[in-house]
Amino acid sequence: MELEQIVPTKQKLTLADLDSAPLFRECNLPPYCDTVVDFLNNISKQIFSSSVHSQDPELSALAFWLRRGNIIPLIRTRISHNEAGNVIKRSRGVVFLTPPTNVGSLFCYQLALALLTGNKTIIRLSPNAPEISYLLCDLIKNLLNDQINKKISENLRIFSYDHQREITEYFSRECDLRVIWGGDQTIRQIRQVPLAPKAMDISFADRFSWSLINAKYFLGTTKDQQKKIAQQLYNDITLFDQKACTSPKILCWIGDDNHLVPAKKKLHVLLDTVNQNHHYSQEIGNSVEKQDSLYSLMALLDKSSLHYGSSNISILDMVTFNKENLQSIHEHHHGNGLLVETSLSKISDIQPLLTAKEQTLAYFGYSEADIITLINNSTELFFDNITPIGQSHAFSHIWDGYDLFDIYQRDIRLNKL
Structure with a gap:
């Protein structure tokens, strides 16, 4: 049973390959770190610098959202919000994202939020995903070749495979949060795949x-x-x-x-x-x-x-x-x-x-x-x-009634003396 890893490197893999070595090294990204902000800003720059891509309304909207000028105010608001009270925010751990096929750029917004909140991130793209999804993957892969993005490269995996339950089972066992975007039937099918006892499931259905x-x-x-x-x-x-x-x-x-x-x-x-x-x-x-x-x-x-x-x-x-x-x-x-x-x-x-x-x-x-x-x-x-x-x-990070920053993080209660 094969799947294709697209990011950070392109290669054909089997379930046995996944079992033979851990997906991620112990190399954590702290929440809201400059490395991730710079990486997202460089994705934005790459899109805007292309005369073709910058004319695409879907890509230009993504590039505008990924700008440092948009991300930094979001981070400041979150830090201010998190510092109020006796709760400290930390990443969930490993996030497994299954984006829909109807909006090719949506996975990139989710990738941004997952990395910004310090998570190791697994993304499953459908082989039928729009061309724009794979275009963005190529752009991301090229940026990850830069040594400055090594930590991001070690915390991000994007795969492409059909609806193969065994592979989804593997990633579901490994994750602390599974985020399912798609049609009602797709969500029902994936929800039948069990998670680790402490893992969390969030779904975004047909609306x-x-x-x-x-x-x-x-x-x-x-x-x-x-x-x-x-x-x-x-x-x-x-x-x-x-x-x-x-x-x-x-x-x-x-x-x-x-x-x-x-x-x-x-x-x-x-x-x-x-x-x-x-x-x-x-x-x-x-x-x-x-x-x-x-x-x-x-x-x-x-x-x-x-x-x-x-x-x-x-x-x-x-x-x-x-x-x-x-x-x-x-x-x-x-x-x-x-x-x-x-x-x-x-x-x-x-x-x-x-x-x-x-x-x-x-x-x-x-x-x-x-x-x-x-x-x-x-x-x-x-x-x-x-x-x-x-x-x-x-x-927006507020989506379908959820604050995605909160979803991608866990609360550590600090009971002060």
């Missing part, structure tokens, strides 16, 4: 996201602002082919018919203009999958109709918004530029519809006070991430 627009407010803004919102919404939809958990698949308008009808019409025209001026194009397989989702939902959603369609973006008008229809959308919407458009009278009407699957709400036309009121009046079933339209995919 679903919306956009929300105040129709009256949208109509009252300037033409430039309306164009900007159309562009930002388009970006939120098309990045990752709308397959990320943070990708909005429902556009919910709030208002009455006097505002809803002209607001929708105006946005459709603007989206069409953005679409015509954009270079985004879908693979044939994604286009076929979108058509399949579209026809399935038109059959399931009563009185629904195709309101706008292009090769990249299709808008399906849903007249009745209820939990049954939302469940159908959850089951049959597979991304690829399909936006289900609907409306409610007021923002508080959202709450009764929500399920545990909802993740991100990207909004326009509401103040921070409005959003805080919405949160304070919510139940346990609510979005985990609320952000302005255009920032749906912005990565």
Whole structure:
């Protein structure tokens, strides 16, 4: 049974090879050390220095997040937070990460957090991972050739293998924390693999996201602002082919018919203009999958109709918004530029519809006070991430209700005299 080690060196291995020597030497990285910060900053520099990579929105977003200018304030906040009270933070030990295949750069954010918190890190990449994942691995491997990054090289292993239970069992026995990203079925399968008694399991399952627009407010803004919102919404939809958990698949308008009808019409025209001026194009397989989702939902959603369609973006008008229809959308919407458009009278009407699957709400036309009121009046079933339209995919260490810095570290209680 073979697997391929990709980082720090490329080589074919077997389970027997893994058993013959320890994965890691006793060479620990202290939390928040300069070596890791410099390493992450150099990944950022490598991306920005490439005329090709820097134009890729997924890679440029990653590079921006990995900058020293972003990481240092995060570290300072964590240190300040950790020093308050009688708790000392230390690494978990060995972290085993299984990232999803729908967002090729996501493993790099997780790698950054795991190394920053002082963990030895094992990452399993699928052989079907996007090309961008392997591009990043090559970049990381080249940086690890520098002697200055020797400690990082000794604390990081990236492997590629199929869903082979025996290999996952090996890494699961070795780890202190297993972090599973992926579809519900993938998570169920990996959870069947036992961990060491003291090890911890965290999973990030399939989630679903919306956009929300105040129709009256949208109509009252300037033409430039309306164009900007159309562009930002388009970006939120098309990045990752709308397959990320943070990708909005429902556009919910709030208002009455006097505002809803002209607001929708105006946005459709603007989206069409953005679409015509954009270079985004879908693979044939994604286009076929979108058509399949579209026809399935038109059959399931009563009185629904195709309101706008292009090769990249299709808008399906849903007249009745209820939990049954939302469940159908959850089951049959597979991304690829399909936006289900609907409306409610007021923002508080959202709450009764929500399920545990909802993740991100990207909004326009509401103040921070409005959003805080919405949160304070919510139940346990609510979005985990609320952000302005255009920032749906912005990565944060707060994810799906977890603080990942806390997840990647353990607390040592210091009972002072």
